[in-house]
Amino acid sequence: MKSPPWLRYVHWFGYLSSFIVILQLIALSYIGGNEWIRQQSRRDETRMHSGSIINRLTGEFYGEAKAILNVLPPPSTLVPEGLRFVAMPSFGDTYFALSLRRTPTGGDGEMFMISLQGQDDEPKPVQIHLSVESFTKLLADLDTISASWQGEASWWTDGTGVVFERVRGTEITSGMGNSPNFYGKVGEIIFNALQPSTPQLARFQKDWRPKEATEGNGR
Numbered sequence: 408m409k410s411p412p413w414l415r416y417v418h419w420f421g422y423l424s425s426f427i428v429i430l431q432l433i434a435l436s437y438i439g440g441n442e443w444i445r446q447q448s449r450r451d452e453t454r455m456h457s458g459s460i461i462n463r464l465t466g467e468f469y470g471e472a473k474a475i476l477n478v479l480p481p482p483s484t485l486v487p488e489g490l491r492f493v494a495m496p497s498f499g500d501t502y503f504a505l506s507l508r509r510t511p512t513g514g515d516g517e518m519f520m521i522s523l524q525g526q527d528d529e530p531k532p533v534q535i536h537l538s539v540e541s542f543t544k545l546l547a548d549l550d551t552i553s554a555s556w557q558g559e560a561s562w563w564t565d566g567t568g569v570v571f572e573r574v575r576g577t578e579i580t581s582g583m584g585n586s587p588n589f590y591g592k593v594g595e596i597i598f599n600a601l602q603p604s605t606p607q608l609a610r611f612q613k614d615w616r617p618k619e620a621t622e623g624n625g626r
Contacts, residue, residue, distance in 0.1 A: 453584040454558030460572055460581035469583065471495070472570050478519050478530070479506040485574040488546065489516070493570040494594050494615040497585075500524055503615055505601075507535060507542070508574075514542030520607060533607050537600060545600040549573065549593060553580070556589045563587070567614050569594050 456463070459482055464473035475493050482491060489508035496502075500523050507516035514537035519530040537545065553573065569590035572581040584590045595613045602608045612618050 450558035450560045452558070453582065453586060453589075455553055455556060455580050455582040457578075457580055459579050460570060460583060463581075464570070464583070469570075472568065472583070475502055475504045475519075475521060476570055478504050478521075479517075482572055482574050482579050484508070486576060488575045489514070490546070490549070490574060490597075491570075491572040492593075492597055493568075495568040496614060496616045497565040497567065499567075499616045501611075501615075501617070505535065505597075507537070507545075509542060509546075513537045513539040514545065518601070518605070518607075533605065535601060535605060537604070541600055545596065546573075548596045552589065552592055552596070553582075556582075559584070559586045559588060561586065567591060567594055567616070 461473060461476065464470065464476070472493055472495060475495070476491065479491050485491070485506060485508040487509055489506065491506045492504070494503040502521040502523065503518060504521065505516060505518035507514045514535070516535045517532035518535050519532055521530045550573070563585050566585040566587055567590070568583075568585045570581075570583045571590070571593050572579055582590070591614065594615055598608065598611070598613045598615060602611075610617055610619075
């Protein structure tokens, strides 16, 4: 029995539909693969790494963070253990850089408060001292949250950009980012440890932004 002429058009339509579906699958696989690679790259960028962070600070934002970090003593001076920390809050008026090292009396170091209001004066160091108990708790809290942090694939458009280095003898671990799920907590832990004995932090809150800025934004 002879097939009706229109049947070949049905076959052609089926072939065309199959071809389009295959193209769509290829495109989706390509997009999905690129997104997976992008997420893995972002996760690796935001996790903690071995070694000093200084050579990983590239690009415009991190170039500024690098300049601020260089105000502090190098990690080699923080033995037997200590930390370096930079906080760059968005919508704030001040950036912060601090270093702390363990001493027989607790934790000693200095903090620089860098005004963003166009002042030309060089920032003067604020001397920091924590008791043995406070400094030990600070390091323990930071080590606890760092132990489980594997990085994050998400992108955050604002918040407080943080650079963090932890020194233990000759070992250094370091990370950078603005994720509230880790770097926000690092900043909060450090702020809460310093604020009671550092009156210069009285007008700031735990995310290192000035209190009036948050109130003005209705947050």
